[in-house]
Amino acid sequence: MQASTQAIAHPHLDEDHHAGAGFWSKYVFSTDHKVIGIQYGFTALCFLFFGFCLMLMMRWQIAHPGEPVPLIGPWLTSLLGENMAAKGIVSPDLYNSFGAMHGTIMVFLGIVPLAFAAFGNYLVPLQIGAPDMAFPRVNMASYQAYVLGGIIMFFSFFIPGGAAQAGWTSYPPLAVAIPTDGQTFWIIGMVFLITSSLLGAVNFIATVIQLRAPGMTWMRLPFFVWAQFVTAFLLLLAFPPLEAAAIMQLMDKVAHTSFFLPTGLAVGGQLAHISGGGSPLLWQHLFWFLAHPEVYVLILPAMGIVAEIIANNTRKPLWGYKSLVYSVLTIGFLSFIVWAHHMYLTGMGTKIATFFQTTTMIISIPSVIILSCLFISLWGGAIRFNTPMLFVMAFLPMFGIGGLTGLPLGFGYSDIHLHDTYYVIAHFHYIVAPGTIFGLFAGIYYWFPKLTGRMMNEFWGKVHFWCSLIFMNLIFQPMFAQGMAGMLRRMADGGANYSQAKVPGAIGGLSAHTMGLHTYILWAAVGLALAQIPFVINLFWSINNGNKITSDNPWEATTLEWQTPTPPPHGNFATAPLVHRGPYEYSVPGKVRDFTPQNEAD
Amino acid sequence: MDIPYTIESRPDTGLYNAKVGIWLFLASEVMLFGALFSSYILLRVGAPEGYWPHGWLNIPIGTANTAVLITSSITTVMAWASCKMNQFGKFKFYHACTLCLALTFVCIKSYEYHDKLTHYSVKLADGKIADGHLIEKSKDFDLVQKTGFVVLHGHVVDLANKQGEELQKELKTIYDLRSPEGRAVEHKELKLEAAQIASMETYGPWHHAYTAIYFTLTGLHALHVIGGAIVIGFLWGPGSKLWQKDPERFTNRIEISGLFWHFVDLVWIFLFPVLYLL
Numbered sequence: 001m002q003a004s005t006q007a008i009a010h011p012h013l014d015e016d017h018h019a020g021a022g023f024w025s026k027y028v029f030s031t032d033h034k035v036i037g038i039q040y041g042f043t044a045l046c047f048l049f050f051g052f053c054l055m056l057m058m059r060w061q062i063a064h065p066g067e068p069v070p071l072i073g074p075w076l077t078s079l080l081g082e083n084m085a086a087k088g089i090v091s092p093d094l095y096n097s098f099g100a101m102h103g104t105i106m107v108f109l110g111i112v113p114l115a116f117a118a119f120g121n122y123l124v125p126l127q128i129g130a131p132d133m134a135f136p137r138v139n140m141a142s143y144q145a146y147v148l149g150g151i152i153m154f155f156s157f158f159i160p161g162g163a164a165q166a167g168w169t170s171y172p173p174l175a176v177a178i179p180t181d182g183q184t185f186w187i188i189g190m191v192f193l194i195t196s197s198l199l200g201a202v203n204f205i206a207t208v209i210q211l212r213a214p215g216m217t218w219m220r221l222p223f224f225v226w227a228q229f230v231t232a233f234l235l236l237l238a239f240p241p242l243e244a245a246a247i248m249q250l251m252d253k254v255a256h257t258s259f260f261l262p263t264g265l266a267v268g269g270q271l272a273h274i275s276g277g278g279s280p281l282l283w284q285h286l287f288w289f290l291a292h293p294e295v296y297v298l299i300l301p302a303m304g305i306v307a308e309i310i311a312n313n314t315r316k317p318l319w320g321y322k323s324l325v326y327s328v329l330t331i332g333f334l335s336f337i338v339w340a341h342h343m344y345l346t347g348m349g350t351k352i353a354t355f356f357q358t359t360t361m362i363i364s365i366p367s368v369i370i371l372s373c374l375f376i377s378l379w380g381g382a383i384r385f386n387t388p389m390l391f392v393m394a395f396l397p398m399f400g401i402g403g404l405t406g407l408p409l410g411f412g413y414s415d416i417h418l419h420d421t422y423y424v425i426a427h428f429h430y431i432v433a434p435g436t437i438f439g440l441f442a443g444i445y446y447w448f449p450k451l452t453g454r455m456m457n458e459f460w461g462k463v464h465f466w467c468s469l470i471f472m473n474l475i476f477q478p479m480f481a482q483g484m485a486g487m488l489r490r491m492a493d494g495g496a497n498y499s500q501a502k503v504p505g506a507i508g509g510l511s512a513h514t515m516g517l518h519t520y521i522l523w524a525a526v527g528l529a530l531a532q533i534p535f536v537i538n539l540f541w542s543i544n545n546g547n548k549i550t551s552d553n554p555w556e557a558t559t560l561e562w563q564t565p566t567p568p569p570h571g572n573f574a575t576a577p578l579v580h581r582g583p584y585e586y587s588v589p590g591k592v593r594d595f596t597p598q599n600e601a602d
Numbered sequence: 603m604d605i606p607y608t609i610e611s612r613p614d615t616g617l618y619n620a621k622v623g624i625w626l627f628l629a630s631e632v633m634l635f636g637a638l639f640s641s642y643i644l645l646r647v648g649a650p651e652g653y654w655p656h657g658w659l660n661i662p663i664g665t666a667n668t669a670v671l672i673t674s675s676i677t678t679v680m681a682w683a684s685c686k687m688n689q690f691g692k693f694k695f696y697h698a699c700t701l702c703l704a705l706t707f708v709c710i711k712s713y714e715y716h717d718k719l720t721h722y723s724v725k726l727a728d729g730k731i732a733d734g735h736l737i738e739k740s741k742d743f744d745l746v747q748k749t750g751f752v753v754l755h756g757h758v759v760d761l762a763n764k765q766g767e768e769l770q771k772e773l774k775t776i777y778d779l780r781s782p783e784g785r786a787v788e789h790k791e792l793k794l795e796a797a798q799i800a801s802m803e804t805y806g807p808w809h810h811a812y813t814a815i816y817f818t819l820t821g822l823h824a825l826h827v828i829g830g831a832i833v834i835g836f837l838w839g840p841g842s843k844l845w846q847k848d849p850e851r852f853t854n855r856i857e858i859s860g861l862f863w864h865f866v867d868l869v870w871i872f873l874f875p876v877l878y879l880l
Contacts, residue, residue, distance in 0.1 A: 131603035134619040206622040244637035257807045257814035277811035571603040
């Protein structure tokens, strides 16, 4: 061990266990947490790209309703059929499919697998000084269930009638009443994804509890591990209610039960042949019981990454480590009792609404504490502005915008106006896109040298950063204005039917200016797509051609993952690491170097 | 470096890895069944007065099945204790009992399902409802062609044009079989011509919110029983070779599968009163 800053002269240690193993057992059916992390990362990036493409087609459709999609229009027709995309035009049904699947793919197949499963799998065992996850084969099964779920979701585009069309929230009765099988595929896909995250969550928690290296006490865990630990608990406890709901919706779809279908439901003007007696609100409760903690599943891992990179690049300990830890635990707990703030418009009583408004405001306190700690950590630091740090520096204000714009949605009276408008879309995209995704980009640039032994290109990294930052804001900032002007989400024509151009003089009709913003957003989205090209090229090119690092610890970091050979071999550490200190001992007065690794004895 | 604490316990937590894992897994199972139980409550309180059924299930059969599962929990503990006491033969005996009891449970459950799936609710052309078990269905029975007949063992209810207390009394003859009205119903053979019948369906999940949650909850539970039995069966059969090589690891496996089995029993302990008694 003790690799730290000496030159890398390890002969390939990773040959030991896997020597002689074929391609399949080494890269596909591997039980090594690092390989599984990379598998998750690669698959999730592919799904992120796919989800992004869906969004581009939707932006085209709402900016130019009824016009064929340029370039790929003919492909759409030949792949999805005349019913869905005649003459290359995105039909309203197809638009609904794209909308539902964009949300599903980005959340369940993109961000969560990348932030939690990929980064967590690769880094958590390394950071706590463990040889692997507690249950390596369960870990492999988790990835396989994820891929299976992903394939089912992807395949559902090509069945007759296309993919699910009832939004990523799949509210019944609509979700059940749509007479195609897309929703059934969605449910079955979700069951696999839920199983995958259940297996992952059990593994993460058991690993952190059981496999911490000697001396790695709870308060010496890097903040990233804490964030992943809480995230795992959210997945463990919040997903099963959605699984229960998914089972019931599947029963509604397949066994013709009426869990979510009320008595007297009419579909297409005809009384539905159902027993009735169900409750559409039941689905919403179960769905949001998952989906609000899910919001924190999306953001906490990114906060963990941000904290690591801030401490490293300011060369200072994190300000308020304990506050951060207690805040993240508080968020984890509170996130289970705020779900109904998604449901103010369902006619709940004022007393219930007051309860959920109160908890919603309370949960913003730990979030603000975390953001404040991260901001204050910058104070007085000699900041190194490398690419990962730029993304992190942008994360802070972007997440701030996302968080603050959430407050009007947390209050019932302002939510009545803003509910289901583009304002909501802008709000949560600010959290997830320039928030979480920037955190993930930062993480990729930061840990890339540990995976490959080479750095990613700094110049193109900065190009990627600045273009992404500008275009992200150009996309989402106008949506706040559109939403406040009353533009509803999920309309295939982007609101053209409700515009003043269509109904002159109508009160509350969308103005030409509001409608015109669609065009700007479309071109900003195209710009954002182009801005990812340097990233993709940089990522793949640097694997073999980036600048070689001269040390196992190129960023001069303190946490344990940098104290391994590069890349870490099977089993990670040559000898079991002993932990002597907290995670962020940077610039300790009296030390020769400005960082002291956790496993360095006094 | 090998993964530590796969067999021996970690000193500060006092647990080996798999035990932490199974408890976490069971925590998520609690949330899964908890959500379904919550749904049961919501559906029940949302049902209009008189329409939530009581006494649709056979309590003696349910009690017998409860006894079967509790006994299987005892044999599971005994199997584990036998391993701990190094008595492999006794382990084999006790887990053989567990497997037989699991099979008994599934058989009894299937019988109950069969009972519900041969119980028909028939809407007659005159608006009345014939309700009872199917005895005979003529070969040419066809609802669309209006040919043939069915014979039910049951009774006919008339809910039409009834209101208030009168309606509640009539409802009790199908929805509350434990009430005086429900018990007073006389069952007889009803021959129904296809031409008389507007529509008919069994007491499957599609019949009522209660049968929906009943089939979903007990079905999911039965899947857990079958899954648990497969694991225990594996450890009893081919998996027991591990006993010769590594008895401690094998005993741990028996403990882990036993914890799961106890959880499955516990779920039934809640299911039985909720679905059968309340």
